[in-house]
Amino acid sequence: LTERLQNAMRKLRGKGKVSESDLRATMREIRLALLEADVNFTVVKDFVKQVRERAMGADVLEGLNPAQQIVKIVDEELTKTMGEEAVPLNKSAKIPTIIMMVGLQGAGKTTTAGKLALRLKNEEKARPLMIAADVYRPAAIDQLVQVAAGIDVPVFQLGTDVDPVEIVRQGLAQAAENHNDYVIIDTAGRLQIDEQLMDELANIKALAHPDEILLTVDAMTGQNAVATAQGFDDKLDVTGVVLTKLDGDTRGGAALSIRAVTGKPIKFIGQGEKMTQLDVFHPDRMASRILGMGDMLSLIEKTQQEYDAKQAQELTEKIQENSFDFNDFIDQIDQIQKMGPMEDLMKMIPGMANNPAMKNVQVDPKDMGHLKAVVYSMTPEERTNPDILNPSRRRRIAAGAGRPIHEVNRMIKQFNQMKKMMNQMSKGNMSGMEQMMGQ
Ligand code: GDP
Ligand code: MG
Known part of the structure; x- marks a missing residue:
């Protein structure tokens, strides 16, 4: 993505003015670049339209440095598409604040649950309780227990033989008894969205009334990430998204699409397997990252x-x-x-x-x-x-x-x-x- 955009910008750089055909060519490059970065087709279409409209404005055509102006517009529109501002976690007026993790298998729910618990502990001196509601694989509970032990957070679990809704019910009762200020529910995933899973999650939601339903999405799954996000959101009306595996070189194409398609804010990004590698999502920083040319912005x-x-x-x-x-x-x-x-x-x-x-x-x-x-x-x-x-x-x-x-x-x-x-x-x-x- 970066390379394409940068080439497009370089062509404009030496010019005193942007002609219509320059603009058209640049917009074509931007469109291709976004599509290559796995940004959803409709999102790209809307995005390019928006940038073009702004770029056609007289200001830009008479501008002294058109390349920079176009970069600026693209950057601003990317930021806007991703929601402008960082959105904090929803918080309940009375304890506990209940956070429910949902997402496909392997998306990073369990890992993110741990990261979040650690973050709340560090930032708010919070005392979270985690509930193990993924009962389909014994290994899933073991994994959560292990994650929790590493950050010194308690886990409520009843093994794999109890209905997840019942586990959550009892877990919440324990949280009330212990005055935990946060409850983080780790749920099961599937390789693909299916009715049974969705019904189970809907039942947990109906019982727990979570303040936050965090959809965890693997950023590396590209276009599929959008379909997944849409599927979960349609059924559960999620309140926020965590985009995982945005480590190293992974570009934020998914961030752009998910926000645009679901309208739900991305609240955090996972940038590694370690418990500390969870960051607040800042649209402006992600825009620069997608553009790969924050350097040209000033x-x-x-x-x-x-x-x-x-x-x-x-x-x-x-x-x-x-x-x-x-x-x-x-x-x-x-x-x-x-x-x-x-x-x-x-x-x-x-x-x-x-x-x-x-x-x-x-x-x-x-x-x-x-x-x-x-x-x-x-x-x-x-x-x-x-x-x-x-x-x-x-x-x-x-x-x-x-x-x-x-x-x-x-x-x-x-x-x-x-x-x-x-x-x-x-x-x-x-x-x-x-x-x-x-x-
Ligand atoms: P779950 O099935 O949704 O609970 O997913 P897990 O939490 O078990 O994560 C699946 C795999 O992805 C594990 O190996 C995690 O260590 C890994 N993982 C989760 N989040 C991240 C991340 O932000 N970056 C990287 N590199 N790996 C991650
Ligand atoms: Mg898990």
């Missing part, structure tokens, strides 16, 4: 990437010593060219937008190549000692670079202004410069 972040701290340090020293020369000037131009439009970058630097010197430092990106040619026509001495650039040297440089003399003069003037401005900044507030250099 110029500052990008600046930080492109400049390494050492370079920044060197430049800072040079400015302080007032030995900033044409070689540095060229380096700066190279760096800036890598980052996109100069104007945007400059605006990010605190104090820069209002700096009177800014008005004169208009480095048109298109002229940057010419600037380089001029610098390359200077002798090493001239580059490090700009003060010696008298009229005859300037004429020679202009001829060598194949640029008119007035352009050479203008550039030297710009260089001097830039130097002066940097000097001012270094004497006054360095923070702006340091921020620019990524320190």
Whole structure:
């Protein structure tokens, strides 16, 4: 997904404006990228429509940096599709808050039940009780007991011969007696949704009136995850989703679809087998993850990437010593060219937008190549000692670079202004410069 989107964005990057055909091509890439990431077809269709509508707005077409604007729109729409804000667990007004885990076999219910219990213990000093209501495999109860022992949480169980609804009834009675503030019910799953399972879960729900029915979905199952989520939600009206196995490289395609199709919030994500690897789901972070280009979302972040701290340090020293020369000037131009439009970058630097010197430092990106040619026509001495650039040297440089003399003069003037401005900044507030250099 990332690669596709990034390629699409790269094509746009150098452009000053987005034409309709550029936009169409980009939207096609985004659509394909999402489909490849297993995002549900209808979700993709709606999503692309939304992005296109926003991207067609006049603002974007006249924008200075269309690639960034489109990334921003895609990012915002992804975030919106996934629900904008993190949604906390439902909590009961009086104890216990009852959480029922549901989902297919192997989705991660038992593991997540343990993770959740640990989280509640750590965050709220809670005293949860877990109920073992998966009676179809003896191993399932053993597993829950083991998980619970590892995090020091009690388990209520009656073995495999008692009806799960009865187990839950007795478990709740015990929780009331012990004043447990949370009850987490671990239920059975199947390899596929079937009527019998759904009826059993519906019966447990009817008895326990859970505050939270957490549907646990394996993020690696792609399109199937959506069908599963829909099936469970239709029957049980779940209150939230936990997306498991989002470790490492797994992209969040399922997150996008599930939220869009069921309308139910994703509350947590599982990112590993360890008990601590459960995180609150943040739509904006997942959007960046799906896009794989959080780095492009802010110029500052990008600046930080492109400049390494050492370079920044060197430049800072040079400015302080007032030995900033044409070689540095060229380096700066190279760096800036890598980052996109100069104007945007400059605006990010605190104090820069209002700096009177800014008005004169208009480095048109298109002229940057010419600037380089001029610098390359200077002798090493001239580059490090700009003060010696008298009229005859300037004429020679202009001829060598194949640029008119007035352009050479203008550039030297710009260089001097830039130097002066940097000097001012270094004497006054360095923070702006340091921020620019990524320190
Ligand atoms: P259940 O059948 O729904 O109760 O699923 P389990 O809790 O038994 O989990 C099935 C398998 O998935 C186990 O091996 C878990 O360790 C593993 N698992 C659960 N959640 C995660 C996760 O977030 N990341 C990874 N990598 N593995 C997980
Ligand atoms: Mg289980």
